[in-house]
Amino acid sequence: MGRIIVEVMPKPEILDPQGKAVVGSLPRLGFDQFTAVRQGRRFELTVEGPVTDAHLAAAAEAAQTLLSNPIIEDVVSVRADGEEA
Amino acid sequence: MGRIIVEVMPKPEILDPQGKAVVGSLPRLGFDQFTAVRQGRRFELTVEGPVTDAHLAAAAEAAQTLLSNPIIEDVVSVRADGEEA
Numbered sequence: 481m482g483r484i485i486v487e488v489m490p491k492p493e494i495l496d497p498q499g500k501a502v503v504g505s506l507p508r509l510g511f512d513q514f515t516a517v518r519q520g521r522r523f524e525l526t527v528e529g530p531v532t533d534a535h536l537a538a539a540a541e542a543a544q545t546l547l548s549n550p551i552i553e554d555v556v557s558v559r560a561d562g563e564e565a
Numbered sequence: 566m567g568r569i570i571v572e573v574m575p576k577p578e579i580l581d582p583q584g585k586a587v588v589g590s591l592p593r594l595g596f597d598q599f600t601a602v603r604q605g606r607r608f609e610l611t612v613e614g615p616v617t618d619a620h621l622a623a624a625a626e627a628a629q630t631l632l633s634n635p636i637i638e639d640v641v642s643v644r645a646d647g648e649e650a
């Protein structure tokens with residue numbers, strides 16, 4: 481059983497209210513190291529057997545057509561679990 | 566300017582309706598390679614200067630206390646952007 485990780489983030493120019501809310505609360509919890517926070521989504525797609533190039537290609541296409549909204553989001557990474565982002 | 570990636574996923578035993586909805590729609594779009602899909606969250610935390618161990622420790626703590634709900638979610642990765650997940 482193989483796993484593919486797909487990561488989707490809001491486009492930089494898009495307002496990210498959730499990220500703003502987080503960066504606003506961090507100092508109240510004593511975290512003052514972070515100047516900005518953005519929040520996106522992470523998908524784990526399971527396939528039978530090891531991950532192949534064909535699986536990765538299908539995951540990349542699914543990322544564009546279903547897992548992300550290309551108008552407001554970027555697919556930042558599609559990789560076999562355990563590989564460098 | 567350094568960036569830290571924090572990844573949070575629902576605990577395996579937790580129902581993931583969004584993941585179920587995605588895995589249900591994929592075959593209708595011609596994707597039949599995927600046996601399961603789970604959806605979580607990905608955070609990008611920006612820090613001034615390069616990422617240090619202290620930054621990573623703070624991000625790991627923030628991940629537990631603010632970025633995730635420890636009852637239903639696991640923090641699966643805290644890393645400097647560009648490093649292996």
